[in-house]
Amino acid sequence: MFTKVQIYMFKVVSSSIKRLYTSPNSILKMSVRSASASCDKSNSIDQKFGLPKRYAGSKESVWTEYIQMAIDLKPLNLGQGFPDFPAPQFIMDALATVSNKSDYMLHQYTRGFGHPRLVKALAKFYSKLIGREINEKTEVITTIGAYEALNAAIMGHTEVGDEVIIIEPFYDCYEPMVKYAGGVARYIPLRLNQPADGRLPSSADFTLDKKELEGLFNEKTKIIIINTPNNPLGKVFTEEELTHIADLCKKWNVLCISDEVYEWIVYKPNKHVRIASLPGMWERTITIGSAGKSFSVTGWKLGWAYCPANLMKNLQIIHQNSVYTGVTPIQEACAIGFELEMERFGTDECFFMQLPKEIECKRDYMAKFLQDAGMKPVIPEGGYFMLADWTPLESKIDMNSESDPQKDYRATKWMTKNIGLQGIPPSAFYGPDHKNLGEQFIRYCFLKKDENLQKAADILKKWKDGF
Numbered sequence: 001m002f003t004k005v006q007i008y009m010f011k012v013v014s015s016s017i018k019r020l021y022t023s024p025n026s027i028l029k030m031s032v033r034s035a036s037a038s039c040d041k042s043n044s045i046d047q048k049f050g051l052p053k054r055y056a057g058s059k060e061s062v063w064t065e066y067i068q069m070a071i072d073l074k075p076l077n078l079g080q081g082f083p084d085f086p087a088p089q090f091i092m093d094a095l096a097t098v099s100n101k102s103d104y105m106l107h108q109y110t111r112g113f114g115h116p117r118l119v120k121a122l123a124k125f126y127s128k129l130i131g132r133e134i135n136e137k138t139e140v141i142t143t144i145g146a147y148e149a150l151n152a153a154i155m156g157h158t159e160v161g162d163e164v165i166i167i168e169p170f171y172d173c174y175e176p177m178v179k180y181a182g183g184v185a186r187y188i189p190l191r192l193n194q195p196a197d198g199r200l201p202s203s204a205d206f207t208l209d210k211k212e213l214e215g216l217f218n219e220k221t222k223i224i225i226i227n228t229p230n231n232p233l234g235k236v237f238t239e240e241e242l243t244h245i246a247d248l249c250k251k252w253n254v255l256c257i258s259d260e261v262y263e264w265i266v267y268k269p270n271k272h273v274r275i276a277s278l279p280g281m282w283e284r285t286i287t288i289g290s291a292g293k294s295f296s297v298t299g300w301k302l303g304w305a306y307c308p309a310n311l312m313k314n315l316q317i318i319h320q321n322s323v324y325t326g327v328t329p330i331q332e333a334c335a336i337g338f339e340l341e342m343e344r345f346g347t348d349e350c351f352f353m354q355l356p357k358e359i360e361c362k363r364d365y366m367a368k369f370l371q372d373a374g375m376k377p378v379i380p381e382g383g384y385f386m387l388a389d390w391t392p393l394e395s396k397i398d399m400n401s402e403s404d405p406q407k408d409y410r411a412t413k414w415m416t417k418n419i420g421l422q423g424i425p426p427s428a429f430y431g432p433d434h435k436n437l438g439e440q441f442i443r444y445c446f447l448k449k450d451e452n453l454q455k456a457a458d459i460l461k462k463w464k465d466g467f
Contacts, residue, residue, distance in 0.1 A: 062428040075422040078444040082298045085449050088351050091295045094336040098329045112324050114142035115331035121338040130277040138309040142326050146261045146290040146303035153257050153286045156314030158183040162222035169429035171231050186216050187431035202379040203235035217252045229262040232443040234380020236270045246278045261290035264352040266382040267360050291334045300330050366446040369457035373464050384447035391440045407439045421459045
């Protein structure tokens with residue numbers, strides 16, 4: 001039997017337990033509410049700090065995916081556009097000299113719109129090339145790669161709703177940059193006119209339909225972006241083609257952004273024409289260049305732009321409030337490089353003149369081994385990329401092994417994983433309505449050591465022999 005005291009204590013404990021579970025402020029309920037609140041707070045954070053709506057629809061870059069694939073699978077990488085051999089000795093010596101100088105200012109902040117020695121060299125160099133005097137202080141800017149110069153040019157001149165004409169295939173950053181600036185991208189493809197004589201097509205066989213181009217220009221058109229030599233195609237626009245574009249720009253009062261990062265890699269008899277040098281085009285052209293492409297030092301990430309002062313002010317505003325200044329030692333080294341190239345220009349010692357001669361044989365060798373493997377290469381007039389029609393080999397590829405909607409993605413992934421050779425899918429360089437025009441090709445880079453090009457040839461031969 002329980003004593004009265006025990007019964008009383010039992011009632012007290014029972015009552016306390018009941019209150020613990022039923023009271024609005026009970027520890028248990030507070031714990032549940034706290035957990036629920038944390039969950040709600042987490043959801044709220046996810047909602048509040050998601051990607052802003054103006055970036056909606058942005059996809060992972062083809063480079064992010066394919067670079068990671070190359071790191072993980074270690075194929076022979078002919079996808080990325082960089083040399084796998086040392087940069088020219090004179091530019092490496094220039095950087096070494098700068099790094100060892102006692103001038104402490106070469107390792108501190110430099111002028112925000114461009115290191116004085118470099119913008120002076122750029123202005124002097126390009127003044128001769130376009131036939132007019134360029135002001136080093138007001139008409140030249142240096143940037144963190146040509147990428148930043150493109151972004152500043154687009155962001156600095158695009159109002160919400162402005163239309164921007166993009167020629168396909170295009171370097172894949174053009175499209176999102178236009179979108180982020182509030183612009184509307186209007187696409188026009190270079191279409192292949194198959195040679196009637198049975199020869200291999202060249203990039204010159206890809207042309208714009210003049211009427212189609214004319215139909216894109218209207219009162220809303222703000223900008224047209226051209227890329228010559230073109231990446232990924234290698235097309236070098238002729239003076240006639242550029243004149244037609246220039247006439248439309250003048251007729252409709254349109255700005256031209258001319259991406260000329262491959263300006264020194266043009267194969268004879270083709271010539272690089274700078275659209276800013278055409279009559280009436282200096283006033284409405286922003287020209288973009290790259291040290292990475294000019295000196296084969298892509299990791300230095302140094303670009304530039306030159307244009308009239310009234311346009312340059314807009315690039316400066318974007319640049320100063322996002323990047324502000326570039327890397328001083330890199331700019332000093334490139335200034336030395338340009339000064340040397342100015343002295344050598346037009347001679348056999350000029351690196352800019354020798355570069356296309358040195359890599360033309362690589363281009364021709366790649367065309368041969370791709371053709372031997374059963375592909376149909378497109379011979380580029382400039383740049384160091386080659387498109388190859390891989391569809392004759394489609395029956396030898398498991399096209400169901402990948403889930404990508406574009407066939408070139410599936411083909412390049414299969415080849416990376418199964419034969420150890422990586423290329424890039426060119427449909428990434430087309431707008432949403434014309435991706436089918438790029439699907440039949442794969443882009444390969446031939447600015448590689450001869451031994452690695454030989455390895456690529458061996459890989460494809462072994463694959464073909466196993467058919």
